Amino acid sequence: MADFSYRWRDPVTDDEMSDLVRSHGGEPVPGWWNGIRRHSLGWVTARDGAGTLVGFVNVAWDGGAHAFLLDTKTRGTHQHRGIGTAVVRLAVLHARAAGCEWLHVDFVPELGQFYFGACGFRPTEAGLIRLNDQGS
Template identity: 55%
Template sequence: MEVCPPLGDAALNALFAAAWPGHELTDFGARLRRSLLWVAAFRGEELTGFVNVVGDGGVHAFVLDTTVHPSARRRGLGVRLVRRAADEARRAGARWLHVDYEPHLTGFYERCGFAPTAAGLRRLG
């Protein structure tokens, strides 16, 4: 696992296309420039896992885009990625780490150290 390795759009789009049906090509460079940090996992040269963390400039950080290649799932890679991201966010000054997820991912995020809380969500588009 590497923290903030150089990642290009081709590698990230390939991972996301494999992991997320309906993924559309994305300019990840623009996203990463605004990130607090990201953690990536590789099998050889192939990107197999990714998690992004953005910050508010203060003590809050947010987990986004947790993604593991289908061929690498169910082996604990996602949990290790998120836990490493949490450790790195703490080192970067964050005191609270937030994540939004769908109900079927509750167990996964509990294994990552998160506790469910009440939160609000509003779709804007």
């Protein structure tokens, strides 16, 4: 198994993020990472031995007790190796160290086993309003 390095607030370029999104069939939005990074408590990166970004999770927050996991990603060629679980676990540690009391995540049903099983989240009731009715 390859060695991966995991870091909190590791410098990440918008091009790296776009490449990571593209690696598993996503459609990157140019400038996305450069625009949102300043709103984050932090983020976790996973890199392979060559320094390629192979995993990522963003931790947004309200400036107080609540943190939010967003954009958990693992490079398509590196999935099912524990990278996603490792970046989430490190995000949990850093959110706790920052004084956050709660860490929230939302996801599509097929990712329930990952978040509830591998990462230790618990089901909770939540509400949602779709603000843009365009698309599915």
